[in-house]
Amino acid sequence: MCQLLGMNANTPTDAMFSFAGLAARADEHKDGFGIAFFEDRGVRLFVDPAGARASPVAEMVKRYPIRSENVIAHIRKATQGRVALENTHPFMRELWGRYWVFAHNGDLKGFRPRLHAAFRPVGDTDSELAFCWLMQELAKSHAGVPGVAELTRTLSELLPRAAAHGTFNVLLSNGQALWAHASTALSWVQRRHPFGAATLADEDLRVDFAALTTPNDRVAVVATEALTRDEAWHALRPGELAVFVGGERVTP
Amino acid sequence: MCQLLGMNANTPTDAMFSFAGLAARADEHKDGFGIAFFEDRGVRLFVDPAGARASPVAEMVKRYPIRSENVIAHIRKATQGRVALENTHPFMRELWGRYWVFAHNGDLKGFRPRLHAAFRPVGDTDSELAFCWLMQELAKSHAGVPGVAELTRTLSELLPRAAAHGTFNVLLSNGQALWAHASTALSWVQRRHPFGAATLADEDLRVDFAALTTPNDRVAVVATEALTRDEAWHALRPGELAVFVGGERVTP
Numbered sequence: 434m435c436q437l438l439g440m441n442a443n444t445p446t447d448a449m450f451s452f453a454g455l456a457a458r459a460d461e462h463k464d465g466f467g468i469a470f471f472e473d474r475g476v477r478l479f480v481d482p483a484g485a486r487a488s489p490v491a492e493m494v495k496r497y498p499i500r501s502e503n504v505i506a507h508i509r510k511a512t513q514g515r516v517a518l519e520n521t522h523p524f525m526r527e528l529w530g531r532y533w534v535f536a537h538n539g540d541l542k543g544f545r546p547r548l549h550a551a552f553r554p555v556g557d558t559d560s561e562l563a564f565c566w567l568m569q570e571l572a573k574s575h576a577g578v579p580g581v582a583e584l585t586r587t588l589s590e591l592l593p594r595a596a597a598h599g600t601f602n603v604l605l606s607n608g609q610a611l612w613a614h615a616s617t618a619l620s621w622v623q624r625r626h627p628f629g630a631a632t633l634a635d636e637d638l639r640v641d642f643a644a645l646t647t648p649n650d651r652v653a654v655v656a657t658e659a660l661t662r663d664e665a666w667h668a669l670r671p672g673e674l675a676v677f678v679g680g681e682r683v684t685p
Numbered sequence: 686m687c688q689l690l691g692m693n694a695n696t697p698t699d700a701m702f703s704f705a706g707l708a709a710r711a712d713e714h715k716d717g718f719g720i721a722f723f724e725d726r727g728v729r730l731f732v733d734p735a736g737a738r739a740s741p742v743a744e745m746v747k748r749y750p751i752r753s754e755n756v757i758a759h760i761r762k763a764t765q766g767r768v769a770l771e772n773t774h775p776f777m778r779e780l781w782g783r784y785w786v787f788a789h790n791g792d793l794k795g796f797r798p799r800l801h802a803a804f805r806p807v808g809d810t811d812s813e814l815a816f817c818w819l820m821q822e823l824a825k826s827h828a829g830v831p832g833v834a835e836l837t838r839t840l841s842e843l844l845p846r847a848a849a850h851g852t853f854n855v856l857l858s859n860g861q862a863l864w865a866h867a868s869t870a871l872s873w874v875q876r877r878h879p880f881g882a883a884t885l886a887d888e889d890l891r892v893d894f895a896a897l898t899t900p901n902d903r904v905a906v907v908a909t910e911a912l913t914r915d916e917a918w919h920a921l922r923p924g925e926l927a928v929f930v931g932g933e934r935v936t937p
Binding site for chain 1: 724725726727728729730731732733734741742745748749769770771772773777778779780781782783784802803804805806807808824
C-alpha cells in the first residue's frame with residue numbers, strides 16, 4: 434500500500450520529522466516518492482521514481498528545512514500504471530490561478546469519467562485520471578476560486594463518486610486548506626501548545642516540539658497510519674472528509 | 686538580465702556541466718533559479734526563490750546527474766513581480782495530456798491579453814501571463830497535440846504578438862522538442878561526434894565530452910550567452926524561432 438502524508442500549519446513549518454517517519458516506511462515502497470510544499474501560492478514539487486531510500490532528492494528534502502503551510506507527500510507502491518516519472522504522485526494542476534496538488538492511496542476499478550475540458554492525465558494511473566476529473570468538475574461548479582467552505586461542499590459531492598469505484602484515500606490542497614478524504618486508512622493528529630515530545634513509530638527518532646515552536650503554532654498532520662507512538666491520533670471513518678485550515682480541523 | 690539555458694538531446698543526457706556554467710553567472714541573479722528536466726512525458730521541476738549560489742536545491746542539481754532529453758533552466762533577476770516562489774521560472778502547465786515548460790528572459794510592457802480559458806497566472810510576472818496566453822492560444826489552434834512542424838507554425842504566429850511588447854527571449858518544451866525564440870540574446874551550439882573538450886567561459890571547468898559520450902549522441906545547448914570559450918556558438922537573429930529535436934536543429 435502507498436503511504437500518504439499531509440501537513441497543514443498556521444505558520445511555515447518544516448516537515449522533516451514527519452517525512453523521516455514516512456521515508457522509514459519506504460522499504461516496500463520503492464516505486465517512487467514525491468512531496469509538494471506550498472509557500473503561499475507557490476509550490477515546490479519534488480518527484481522521483483526512485484524509491485525514497487535511494488533518492489538524492491529525498492535525502493535533500495530530509496536535510497533542507499523547507500518551511501511550508503501545506504505539505505503533501507506520497508510514497509508509491511505501484512498498483513496501476515508503470516513506474517515512471519509521469520506516474521509519480523503528487524500531481525499538480527493550475528485552476529483559477531491557484532496550484533492544486535493531489536495524492537492518492539488506493540485503487541479505482543472501472544472509473545472511466547468523460548474528460549471533456551482542460552485537464553488530461555499525462556501518465557496512465559487511475560489516480561491522475563481521478564484528479565483531472567476532480568479539477569474538471571470543480572472548474573464547472575464555480576466561476577472563480579470560492580471559499581474553503583464552498584469548495585468543501587462541492588468536494589463532498591464529488592469525492593464519493595470516485596470513491597464508489599474502489600479505495601480512495603486522498604490528500605488535496607490549493608495552499609489555502611488541506612482536504613483529506615478517507616476510504617480505508619487516514620489518521621490525523623494536531624500539535625499545539627503545550628507542545629510535548631514525539632517518537633516516530635518506525636525509527637528511534639524523537640523530537641521535542643516544545644524546543645522548536647512558539648505557543649501560537651498549530652500544526653495538523655495526516656498520514657495513512659499514525660507516524661508516532663506517543664501522540665493521540667484520530668482515525669477518519671470510511672467516507673469521511675476532513676478539512677484543515679491554519680493547523681486546525683474546521684467544520685465547514 | 687536573467688539567464689536562460691536549454692538542452693535538447695537524442696539520448697538522456699545530464700546537464701551538470703552547462704548548469705555549472707549557468708550557476709557561475711548567478712552572482713547578480715540572486716532572485717531565484719529553476720530547472721526542469723523532462724524524462725519522456727514526466728517532468729522534474731526544481732524552483733527556488735533563493736539564488737542559485739545559496740540554494741541547496743541548486744547544489745543537489747549540480748551533483749546529481751539527472752539525465753534528460755529536454756532541459757530548461759533559468760536564473761532570475763526580477764524585473765516585474767516580487768521575489769517569490771510563484772514567480773520563479775520555469776513555469777509549467779498541462780495541455781493535451783503533455784506538460785509544457787516555459788522560461789522567459791526579458792520584459793514585456795503593456796501586454797494585457799484577455800485570458801478567457803483554462804490557463805491563469807498564479808504569480809504576478811509578465812512572463813507567466815505570456816505563457817498562459819500562449820497555452821490558451823495553442824489550445825484554441827489545435828484539437829489535440831499536433832506534430833512538431835505544425836506546433837512550430839502556430840508558435841511562429843503567436844510568439845511575435847507577445848514579442849511586439851518588449852524583450853521576449855523564450856525557451857519552451859513539451860518533451861518532444863525545444864523551441865527557442867530570440868528577441869535580443871540567445872545562442873546555441875551542437876555537440877556531436879567527434880566530441881571534443883569544452884571550457885566554461887566563466888569558470889575554470891573543462892569537460893572532455895569524448896570520454897562521456899557515444900558516437901551516436903547529439904546534444905543541442907541554447908543559452909543567453911555562449912557558455913564555453915572554445916566551441917562554435919551561433920547567435921539567433923532578433924525574431925528568430927529555432928526548433929530542436931533529437932539534438933538537431935530542424936527546419937519545420
